[in-house]
Amino acid sequence: MKKVNIIWSLCLALFIMSCDSFLDVNPDAEVVNDDMFDNVQGCEDAITGIYGKLKSNEVYGEYYNWGIFDLLSQDLGCSSQVTPQYYFTRYDYSQAATILESMWQVPYEIIGYVNNAIDNLERKSEGSYPLLNLYKGELYALRAMLHFDLVKSFAPHVEKSASVQGIPYVTEYSFKHTPFSTVGEVYEKIIIDLKKAQTYLEEDKDNLAWPRTDTGNDIDNFMKYRQTHLNYYATTGLLARVLRMKGDYADARTEALKVIDSGRFPLASKDEMVTLVAGTLSQKETLFGVYSTKYVETTKLRLYDGASWTSFSPYQASSGGQFLFDFNEVYSNYLGDNAGLDGRLVWIRSLTAGGTSYRLLKNVDVTIIESAQNTPSNRGLVDGISLMRVPEMYYIVAEAYLRENKLDEAADYLNPVLVSRGLTRLEDREPALTPSLDLLYNERYKELYGEGQRWFDMKKLNAEIRSNAELKVIPASDKVYVFPIPEKEFEYRTQE
Template identity: 40%
Template sequence: MMMKRILLACISLFFLGCGNFLDINPESEVVNDDMFSTAEGVEDALYGVYMSMVKEDMYGGDMSVLFPEILAQNFLTDEGYWIYLSRLDYSDVYARVSCKDMWIQSYLVISYLNNIIENLDQKSVKDFKYYDLYRGEALGLRAAIHFDLLRLFAVHINSTNENAKAEAIPYVTKYTFKVTPFSSVEEVYEKVITDLKEAEICLVEDKILMPKIRKGGGKGFTGARELHFNLYAAQAMLARVYWMKGDLTNAKKYADKVIQSEKFQFVDQEDLATFMKRRISLSETIWGLYTTEISSFLYDMHMVKTLMTLPSNWKLLYKNTEGPEPGEDKRLSAWFLSKENTGNSKDICVKIMDESNDASEYSGGAYFGFSMIRIPEMYYIMAEALLEEGDKEHARDYLDAVVSARGMVKFADRDTGKDITLDDIMNERRKELFGEGQWWFCLKRLNRDVYVHALDATLKGSDRIYTLPLPTEELDPR
């Protein structure tokens, strides 16, 4: 079994070449008996996890942008293995090969986290000043990675295929040689939520550690909390998990916690073009991952090799949405541009990438990296939950908060007396989160039909198009 081989690999070497975290933290080390005897050792282990998460097989490429955006048809490709994903055709062996490394790397990192958690179980707050923060981060990260694996590789909880729902993914909580059996979709949700709720309790100190106005440049483990899985990351992830599950009552509860904290504000419109470009916003980012590499990865895929291209009709997403008054959706000009490439004009999404990857060129307070979750998503969840409750006026208020922040005419000021719809919220979600790897999950949650550009055909929503293939090794008899 693949899982057993992963765990065997972990015994010999824990973290491979993780490098420095923000250039201020010690390099990750090979695991030894003494690593968890000091706070510095625990922190090194956690830094190693974060640096492993930003490898291209995980959130440094495949899981954050490449795969979900191609699946969602936000980007097109005719490259080798990826073309099968662009067609939502997972029957070919190449589709399994494409997904294999993402699966392996995710469970490898989960095994690192389980090792940290098990060692922390033998300690207490008497041993480490920031014991609760260490434990909260590890539990939160374990939940977040499992949740994304669930969203990618398992059927949705509303599927009518009971056999498929009964065996979703393994939820691994032990650092062991033993093979972890698959849990059902419902069981994985329960375990994700349990870990996130415990993380929320452990991370309560972030109420103090994360002030409302953050200027960046934080040092030490309690500095730069946006780069750690923090209290508000736990609450925002709970909102996202409950939303994906279809429990809008609880989704609303946790989204409201994040909003009411008043720790996250929309950026000024004049900063719209730069606040996400290879950096983590100190205003909007609830949790982000530090890396200097994702910009070059995306630029190489999108601009240099032209392995990811925008569909011909992408601009229509940002048209005819500003209402009757003269105006524009400022995200159109801020996040996209046309550039000459080998003599041909090419539309590119510059939202989270930059031609330059020189860290010395940017001296502002923000950190290099990308956002895992941002404050606008909490407003969309609130809007949808209130709409379901029948509170259409307040639902519109939450949607309009994002709409007006992006320089558009509020829905309330458009057709008088017109209520917003779920489609209005979905359209705004897609425009705001374009390039951030979330749209495919929005479609999957509602089992929407998908127009597939490579086929010039619309595929009916089904488990088949919304469930990535497990690596062949995981299909061996257990």
């Protein structure tokens, strides 16, 4: 990108963050002042400001969440071309160029802030700040997380195309362009950063205890609400997610077990499903989420209001539409006569008793929308966008065992999640069910519905796409599974 454009975008973003002088760009536009990192409060304000950018619509507030990827997986429909996300339901990326540019540019802007902070903090002497290692660990994990989501979106899948062009893995705060790495190289750099983060965060292991003691919304203290930071367990869970996507299943299992065996993230019960992640962070299950009081506005517009020109809705035969599949198919697979009642079905429901118009309300705090007095803080919850939960760790362990054909061990990690959701253990079904990869991926589908993860499972499996939007089956190809990198990126490179 052109230097002047980067500079102005950085300044604008900093203004929006209201994080005083985080990147104080000098008149020569090449030197970054480091005054903010001269004291503890400045460091913590800077890191908090970086986390604050993650909640933007261009990142996890919408696009890098259900706002794009559940449209791509055909789980949510967008019926109006007034809403630019409409074109993602038809894989017409040429008509979605503006959104794709922001999905490329904004994460790299945040990576720039992260690299500036890392550069400043790595120059501090050991022990200069009591929490120096935690600051650095969180920042390395943030850098890895953003690159991971970029490479999953803008490059082919690593297991089949590790040697092809990936994305730039940016590790320096500089206005010079970073060369592109191959997909495999990007994954290796992500893993290196996450392992480095783990080392720095080793002392963080005991800071996220169960039961939680830091409920409410007072997040001024850096060490409170560790679920709103890339804490040790969130970083470890992220490493497990990366390794599993890469196909390193045994190593992914090792990392996932560190989270499960810690005992700090108990599975929620069936009765807790309605509000589990409805604009809040699950006190039990969330490993990491972004603190946000504004998320309710986005979810109200897109998932609650039901306006045909702005809202996204699950595909549902009961509404009279004709589709290749609807959400009921997902939750009706692999049951049996005595399966029980899946508590997760409340995530997709009508706002009125007996209604036939269903909405994805999993992420929507209906209570706060309908009663301003009943806020998350009044209920002892933390407002936010849940981005990683412990059931995923159970699935990662189960998948590793399945790929080793260890069916009993796989069942040992599938069953606890099933039981917590109100379902019967696999071996107690009538007829009894045997764990399989198909069953596992269907369970991942049920659990992660509306969290932007299904699309990447489809990409990993190179699955054909049953398009509800166009009533046809679309063959798997990089044409649909890989976002085109914005042309401006290459235009700016040729102008250097």
